[in-house]
Structures are given as structure tokens and as C-alpha cells.
Amino acid sequence: MSRWSAINRLGPYTLAALIWRAKKRCTWCGQEVAKGRYAIDHVVPRALGGADVYTNLVLACGECNVARSDSPGVPPALLARIDAAGRTEAECWDEVKRQLEIPVGRGTWANTCARILAKQWFGNAITKDLANARSYKARVAQEQKRVPF
Numbered sequence: 001m002s003r004w005s006a007i008n009r010l011g012p013y014t015l016a017a018l019i020w021r022a023k024k025r026c027t028w029c030g031q032e033v034a035k036g037r038y039a040i041d042h043v044v045p046r047a048l049g050g051a052d053v054y055t056n057l058v059l060a061c062g063e064c065n066v067a068r069s070d071s072p073g074v075p076p077a078l079l080a081r082i083d084a085a086g087r088t089e090a091e092c093w094d095e096v097k098r099q100l101e102i103p104v105g106r107g108t109w110a111n112t113c114a115r116i117l118a119k120q121w122f123g124n125a126i127t128k129d130l131a132n133a134r135s136y137k138a139r140v141a142q143e144q145k146r147v148p149f
């Protein structure tokens, strides 16, 4: 999933929680993922009906995400990256399982833990959300001031 659609679809806090629960590391190659260079990988690809839910999303680096493509497993290009990183495919699937077992979303512990990360990585999106919420509140207040009849 592209970075912008991830922010829009999941919201900055849940997206940050996905990154937090992965310890900021790519699920496949294990490298630390830098701000602006991450990808959200669907364990069951969207093309095969996989959903945008925390039980189907793991963190990846952009390169591993591209190497995995729409495969439900580990295609040769991704396996080459895993090998090059000195990891095994089994380790990667264990990491997938570990991440998917941590609930993510509004009100979860993960989202609370990821608050600072959310502000650091997605501060602009959060500010925009707040601005939208404020302008909505202001509009409602203005509507309420109007004499209805």
C-alpha cells in the first residue's frame, strides 16, 4: 500500500502503531525502516482479497514490498533479499505471526505506545486532521448560533 493511501486509510495513529509493533524493522529483511521509506505489506495480498486490517498488515521496506509483489508467499526476488540479510524464511513468518498477534487500532495499547512516533512521522497529517476537526466544530457552532426560523 502506498504511503499516502496508508495514512488516509488507516489514519496516522494506527499506521504508527503498525510501525511500532514491527519495531520499525522490515518484516522480511529485518533492516530498520526509515521515515518516508516504509511500506505496509498485506500478508494476504489485496489482489487475493486481503483486507486493510491489523491482522493482515505488516511493516516492510519499500524494496521488500516491491520484491514480494502480489505473492501470497515469498517469491524468489524476496527470498534473495531475505538470504542476503542473513535471515531465513521461517524467521520471517515467525515475525509476521508475532506482529499480527498485537492488536492495533483506536483504543489499543499499541496506538498509545505509538503516539510519539505518530507525531514524529505523521505530524502533518495529524495537524491536518486537527484543523479539519476544529473547522468542523467551528462550523457546527456557527450553525447552532443561527436562528432556525
Ligand SMILES: [Zn+2]
Binding pocket: 026, 027, 028, 029, 030, 031, 060, 061, 062, 063, 064, 065
Ligand atoms: Zn526489507
